[in-house]
Amino acid sequence: MTYCVAIRMDAGLCFVSDSRTNAGLDNVSTYSKMYAYGVPGERQLVVLSSGNLATTQGVIGQIKKDVKQGSVEGFSRVRSLEEAADYVGAVSLQQQAKHTGGGKSFEASFIIGGQIQGGKHAAFLIYPQGNHITTSRDTSFLQIGESKYGKPILDRMISQDIPLETAALSGLVSMDSTMRSNLSVGPPIEVLMYYTNSLLVERRYRFEDSSEYLRKLNAAWDKSLREAFGKMPPIAWSQAWDQVDSASEN
Amino acid sequence: MTYCVAIRMDAGLCFVSDSRTNAGLDNVSTYSKMYAYGVPGERQLVVLSSGNLATTQGVIGQIKKDVKQGSVEGFSRVRSLEEAADYVGAVSLQQQAKHTGGGKSFEASFIIGGQIQGGKHAAFLIYPQGNHITTSRDTSFLQIGESKYGKPILDRMISQDIPLETAALSGLVSMDSTMRSNLSVGPPIEVLMYYTNSLLVERRYRFEDSSEYLRKLNAAWDKSLREAFGKMPPIAWSQAWDQVDSASEN
Numbered sequence: 001m002t003y004c005v006a007i008r009m010d011a012g013l014c015f016v017s018d019s020r021t022n023a024g025l026d027n028v029s030t031y032s033k034m035y036a037y038g039v040p041g042e043r044q045l046v047v048l049s050s051g052n053l054a055t056t057q058g059v060i061g062q063i064k065k066d067v068k069q070g071s072v073e074g075f076s077r078v079r080s081l082e083e084a085a086d087y088v089g090a091v092s093l094q095q096q097a098k099h100t101g102g103g104k105s106f107e108a109s110f111i112i113g114g115q116i117q118g119g120k121h122a123a124f125l126i127y128p129q130g131n132h133i134t135t136s137r138d139t140s141f142l143q144i145g146e147s148k149y150g151k152p153i154l155d156r157m158i159s160q161d162i163p164l165e166t167a168a169l170s171g172l173v174s175m176d177s178t179m180r181s182n183l184s185v186g187p188p189i190e191v192l193m194y195y196t197n198s199l200l201v202e203r204r205y206r207f208e209d210s211s212e213y214l215r216k217l218n219a220a221w222d223k224s225l226r227e228a229f230g231k232m233p234p235i236a237w238s239q240a241w242d243q244v245d246s247a248s249e250n
Numbered sequence: 251m252t253y254c255v256a257i258r259m260d261a262g263l264c265f266v267s268d269s270r271t272n273a274g275l276d277n278v279s280t281y282s283k284m285y286a287y288g289v290p291g292e293r294q295l296v297v298l299s300s301g302n303l304a305t306t307q308g309v310i311g312q313i314k315k316d317v318k319q320g321s322v323e324g325f326s327r328v329r330s331l332e333e334a335a336d337y338v339g340a341v342s343l344q345q346q347a348k349h350t351g352g353g354k355s356f357e358a359s360f361i362i363g364g365q366i367q368g369g370k371h372a373a374f375l376i377y378p379q380g381n382h383i384t385t386s387r388d389t390s391f392l393q394i395g396e397s398k399y400g401k402p403i404l405d406r407m408i409s410q411d412i413p414l415e416t417a418a419l420s421g422l423v424s425m426d427s428t429m430r431s432n433l434s435v436g437p438p439i440e441v442l443m444y445y446t447n448s449l450l451v452e453r454r455y456r457f458e459d460s461s462e463y464l465r466k467l468n469a470a471w472d473k474s475l476r477e478a479f480g481k482m483p484p485i486a487w488s489q490a491w492d493q494v495d496s497a498s499e500n
Contacts, residue, residue: 148398152427156472157479169482177402191485205485216483222406224481228474229407232419233466235441235455 001184002145004033004048005174006111006123007167008135009160013113013121013194016171017048018145018179020186029053032206034190035060037067037075041199043116045075045084046192050145051108051128058095059088059108081122082134085112089130096128109144114194121196149181150174164193169217172207176218189214251434252395254283254298255424256361256373257417258385259410263363263371263444266421267298268395268429270436279303284440285310287317287325291449293366295325295334296442300395301358301378308345309338309358331372332384335362339380346378359394364444371446399431400424414443419467422457426468439464 004017017033031053038044047063049056066074078084088110096106113123125142126132135142140158143151157170168191178185186209193203207214254267267283281303288294297313299306316324328334338360346356363373374382375392385392390408393401407420418441428435436459443453457464 148431149402151431152399152402153475155427155430156475165485166479168485169479172485173479173482177405180405181398181401213483213486220482221478224474224478225403225406228471228478229416229419229423231474232423232470233463235415235418235422236463 001182002033002050003143003147003150003175003178003182003185004050004111004145005141005143005147005150005154005171006046006048006113006125007141007154007158007171008113008121008123009140009158009162009164009167010196011162011164011167012196012198013046013115013123014164014167014171015046015048015111015113015190015192015194016168016175017190018175018185019188019190020184021053022184023053025183030186030188031057032188032190034192035063036192036201036204037063038114038199038201039076041117043075043114044194044199044201045081045112045114045116046194046201047088048111048144049108050110052096052106054099055092055095055106055108056110058098059091059110062091062095063088078116080116080119081112081114081124084114084116085124085126085132085134088112089126089132092126092128093130111142111144115197115199117199121194146178146182146185150178153177164195168193172214172217173221176214176221187211187214251432252283252300253393253397253400253425253428253432253435254300254361254395255391255393255397255400255404255421256296256298256363256375257391257404257408257421258363258371258373259390259408259412259414259417260446261412261414262446262448263296263365263373264414264417264421265296265298265361265363265440265442265444266418266425267440268425268435269438269440270434271303272434273303275433280436280438281307282438282440284442285313286442286451286454287313288364288449288451289326291367293325293364294444294449294451295331295362295364295366296444296451297338298361298394299358300360302346302356304349305342305345305356305358306360308348309341309360312341312345313338328366330366330369331362331364331374334364334366335374335376335382335384338362339376339382342376342378343380361392361394365447365449367449371444396428396432396435399428403427414445418443422464422467423471426464426471437461437464
């Protein structure tokens with residue numbers, strides 16, 4: 001599996017992805033799932049991918065080819081993020097059908113986000129069927145892959161008005177939680193931050209397996225959670241027992 | 251869906267379960283998923299259930315009937331927790347097959363835990379196929395139902411040596427996270443704590459939808475997490491940019 005998340009807030013966009021792929025437990029590899037294309041001052045586009053590796057590699061390959069050839073519908077010439085999302089959806093469907101005629105096991109999901117001059121910054125989730133959804137004021141993040149383990153922390157922490165640094169930390173903690181609970185998600189972890197209207201990607205980082213920072217973050221988070229439990233209101237057991245049927249069987 | 255968790259530690263056992271059942275989004279009901287049977291000083295058995303509601307109600311009904319009739323294999327006479335787990339597995343298979351001949355949509359999972367005089371306290375997870383697993387020194391909790399959202403907090407917090415109160419709080423936070431991320435899990439929340447060798451259930455609590463305590467816990471946890479983020483090591487962005495390819499496409 002995979003775990004990727006994109007967070008859209010007023011201040012910008014934050015992307016976090018893992019790099020583990022597997023086809024069975026004894027066929028585990030490492031591939032980046034983050035692809036970034038940009039023309040400083042004009043456009044920045046980031047794609048995260050999840051699903052069948054042949055499909056996702058085919059899609060990213062086609063995107064690169066279209067950039068090189070300057071295709072009208074490609075990343076270098078597309079006029080809006082929504083058009084870019086439509087394009088990724090179409091390429092995904094082509095790739096799924098290319099060798100096999102398609103089918104559930106060739107499916108892939110993508111997130112695309114960024115900004116094109118004259119438009120707003122945004123993120124889209126592209127389903128295996130090629131259609132897409134975007135974020136809203138109330139739904140500020142999109143996830144693909146093994147998304148459940150890391151969702152609670154995002155549900156609690158993410159809103160439109162947080163700074164990018166908080167979003168990046170939330171994304172990393174969400175990733176850390178997922179890696180801890182699920183073997184199929186693993187480092188290197190990539191993080192990319194995009195500041196609204198900058199039309200530049202200044203911050204992209206790759207945390208290796210041996211990353212001292214990831215280790216520190218994990219330890220600090222564990223410690224904070226333990227401290228947090230110390231501050232929770234104690235369960236009101238004294239009232240408790242009165243409120244339930246005290247018969248031996250209920 | 252459902253979310254139930256049982257935690258086994260040296261100090262005892264802690265059980266947490268929700269009470270929401272649904273068959274489609276417009277057919278939502280409330281049923282307790284925790285059944286406790288005990289003879290003070292002799293045995294305490296707790297069952298949590300998840301899956302097809304007709305099956306789980308049939309199983310609990312049969313367990314109660316066998317207790318009333320004093321069946322040898324029933325909860326009132328069974329000699330060990332493992333036997334009790336075998337018995338629940340057998341009853342589950344009977345109920346699944348009773349009206350329908352069985353099939354995936356009639357499946358149910360159970361957790362049984364407790365202690366019988368002369369034996370150790372323990373918990374078992376019973377699969378829809380009737381077989382079961384138990385906890386170990388390294389795996390101190392068992393989950394059934396919608397288990398992914400609530401797993402990271404348990405993975406971080408639970409070990410053999412924690413006090414029961416910490417386990418109960420962890421279970422409640424795990425439940426709170428699950429409710430927040432998944433509509434099909436909801437209150438009332440039931441919590442039962444069993445102290446090793448007590449052979450008594452002194453603490454069982456039901457938190458209603460309107461529970462002031464659950465509201466407080468949720469707010470306190472949110473606040474603690476926000477504070478925790480303030481204490482995380484800042485991402486070392488200065489090193490970051492040097493370490494990745496700074497070409498516009500990578």
